[in-house]
Amino acid sequence: MQRYLASLLFLAAVLHAQDPGSRTAVIEKERDAKAAKLEPDEVSPAEKRLRMFKEGKYLERLAAGYNGLRVKIGNMVTGGGFAIGPEYFREDLLRGRLTTRASAQFSTRGYQKYEAQAILPRLANGKISLEGIGSHRNYASLQYYGTGPQRPKDLRTNYRLEDTSVDGILAVEPRRGVKFGASLGYLWTNVGPGNDKRFASAETVFSPSVAPGIDEQANFLRNGFFAQYDNRDDPLGMAKSGGNYVVQYSWFHDQRNDRLGFRRLDIELQKFIPFLNKTRVIALRAKTTLTATDDDGQIPFYLQPILGGSDDLRGYRFFRFSDRNSMVMNAEYRWEIFSGLDGAIFADAGKVFPRRGMLNFHDLESSAGFGLRFNAHNATFMRLDVAFSQEGVQLWIKFNDIFLSRRFGTSTGQPVY
8 A cells, every 4th residue: 555655656646747837937036047147249449439439320421421512532543552532412403404513632641632514414305425534643653563464573663643634425225224425635745754662663663665655645536336235233332233234435636746545445344243132242353454646656754554453453563564455354252131231242254455356364363362342321431351362462452442333535545533
């Protein structure tokens, strides 16, 4: 009998331990005990600052400006130092039928850049646009290594470039994404000794046979035509799908002695491949500039195609290579870190060459690296790139996207935008 009672007591204890209510009480008690010991996750100071920067919408505020007046940062020639200045921009004048822009910028290295632009973008029910643009630039010490792909990197000189230009551009858009047009303009140039005392002035190292136009000034009447097919999802911002394909042909007529006149063909192809709901993008670009002259004509050294710097071969110094022709290819893998900040891994390859028949994939210079893209209103406000090449490491901080939409018109034939 005692053995039987003991068995019943043991069975009751087991059933009580398996009772759902009892188990729940035990679990809740253990959970409360753990919760009492928990401490909040520590956020790093860097993450705190990024969150505050994002939540405060500082990029959006700076980019928007006030009543058309805003601060313009960057967009100076690479190597000119940090540039800043006022800009007036309105695209709502005459009920949206007139867009105006005027800016003045000064850099930490004493460079100056002034621009004015007026656009009638909606003529003929939006099928035709008419643009006038003028600029004056004073770049005190542009770099020059000599013409040709094999110039040593230690042969680094500098020169001053002052130029003034005016251009009129007519564009027709018969259907969405398809555009063609023509431009006419004039360019006044003045080349002189560079003021960077660290390097020799270019005219003391290179003769006119190596650097045409280094001993004389030239002015150019220029005209050209262009065509574009653009099906990007965001042509004005940071595109994530589609493509942009542009061809432009220009004539530069030397108004002083005809010896420095030339023709120029620019082709640029861009393609954006998205995946994972457009949070990941592969961005590709290929572009080439080909030139031609009559008889024994020459191209001024400051108007020759150039490679090197933050916008093409990022592992090399700015203006590292120059010649009569150029080609470059860029590939980027971009991913969204959080809203307003993207990461990027990239690779670049390209070259300059004296003859158009050398347009091939032989003897390419290359670089690779990684970077960050800070975005406001879906447009790159600032980018940071770290690039590596056989000539070392380059760090670039720029206030533009490397895949900028090409500006139409002959003004894009100037040495730097």
